[in-house]
Amino acid sequence: MRLERLESDDPRDLLRALRGAVLGSGPAIAVGSAGELPTQVPPGTAVVLTTSGSTGVPKSVALSRSALTASAMATAARIGEGQWLLPLSGGYIAGVQVMVRALVSGREPAIVAGKFTAEAFTHAASGMRSFAEGMPVATYTSLVPAQLQTLVDAGEQDPRVARALASFHTILVGGQRLADPLRERAIALGAHPVRTYGSTETSGGCVYDGVPLDGTTVRLVDGELWINGPSLADGYLGDPARTADTFVTDAEGLRWYRTGDAGSLEGRVVSVTGRIDNVIISGGVNVSLDRVEAVVQQLIDDAVVVGVPHERWGETPVIVTAVGGDLEAARAAVEREIGKPARPDRILRVAELPRLASGKPDRRAIRALAAG
Incomplete structure (x- = not known):
């Protein structure tokens, strides 16, 4: 074709x-x-x-x-x-x-x-x-x-x-x-x-308010969400190695998409906790930036949390936002929900959050702003 x-x-x-x-x-x-x-x-x-x-x-x-x-x-x-x-x-x-x-x-x-x-x-x-x-x-x-x-x-x-x-x-x-x-x-x-x-890779949204669409199945494998269903992509054009690593077939012949997302399942209800690879090590402790961001967003609208180098802790979360916010309240909420090592180090207020054409935050650009 x-x-x-x-x-x-x-x-x-x-x-x-x-x-x-x-x-x-x-x-x-x-x-x-x-x-x-x-x-x-x-x-x-x-x-x-x-x-x-x-x-x-x-x-x-x-x-x-x-x-x-x-x-x-x-x-x-x-x-x-x-x-x-x-x-x-x-x-x-x-x-x-x-x-x-x-x-x-x-x-x-x-x-x-x-x-x-x-x-x-x-x-x-x-x-x-x-x-x-x-x-x-x-x-x-x-x-x-x-x-x-x-x-x-x-x-x-x-x-x-x-x-x-x-x-x-x-x-x-x-x-x-x-x-x-x-x-x-x-x-x-x-x-x-x-x-x-x-x-x-799933032709767009396939889980609505935590429940998979008809024909879609989600399972948890070693903490990673895998998806099976008729809306899966054929793979990555010109990249058979990435295709084979991301789309896998199980012993029953079912084809699954490895999302790279961490999450949980309660019956059919799917909860996504964040990217498996969006983790920093702060003071020797693994910290999921997605979990930190989820807590921070309860207090600060349109906030993005990124990891930046820190002289003492190795890396630390930083809140980037165009609206500002209360750092101490955010730190207290994160400590209560996740623990002390996950507390944001500071808030960086910018005139406007960099975004991709899709409307998503441009995390690479935001991380560069925070690190700079």
Whole structure:
């Protein structure tokens, strides 16, 4: 099958290309910051999405038509069908999947054009009024926490933004952890946020509010979350070694994706505690920065915790935020929840948190700021 690179940043061009790649006989498309890629890919491939994430090296994930549509149909089975609003970059799986869900449902998505703002979102949401058989069609959207933060901050001051948030049947929130205080503020405005967990390798979110979508199975292997299901990627294009290490087949012939995330399972309910490799050694003690960040975010909105060198302790957590906060309160909360070695050393206040195009924090850039 032929692979064509999508050069345009216009989400409408991506939608047209996806229509052929996913629903038709069109060529597969390469999306994202791709380098050198082959011109031919295995039959059934729809999208090759190249991403380096916030900490890793570039990887080109090959996603089949069947995987993308299985994810879209499982989402519809869980939350319902309707019209989707795209406020995300099409260069990441969350944006691609919003469009695939729209294509599978047979309804054109609404699009937030240009820079994401509360005003642009509200304007786009206000135009999503359609009916089927005399009944209003439910509306859905997908956000990253930073976008939800922008909307909640504005909605608490502007009733129009609050009404726009509340108008959606479901708002999927993923890309990074959604802090409880922000979730509760959104709910207080009438919004219906759902935490999602997944990755490009799972065609986007495959666990909603801790419960896997139909067809998806999650298990724990040596503290690492493994995922099986029809939405798994075929692997990494041109990197068979990484593919073999990340996608493994068990004795029963089931194929699993090793997420690299630590977590726990209680029945079918999945809890994610953070990246296995996002750990520093502070004073000889292993400290999960994800756990520290989860505690800090209960007190400081939109805070990121990174590890930086420390003359005495080797490494220590540092809080980076654009809003400031109470360091002593944060240290006390972290000590109470995790222990003394995990206490943040300081708060670094910046004018604006560096972010990737997906809206996720750019942790490499943030770590460089903190270390500098």
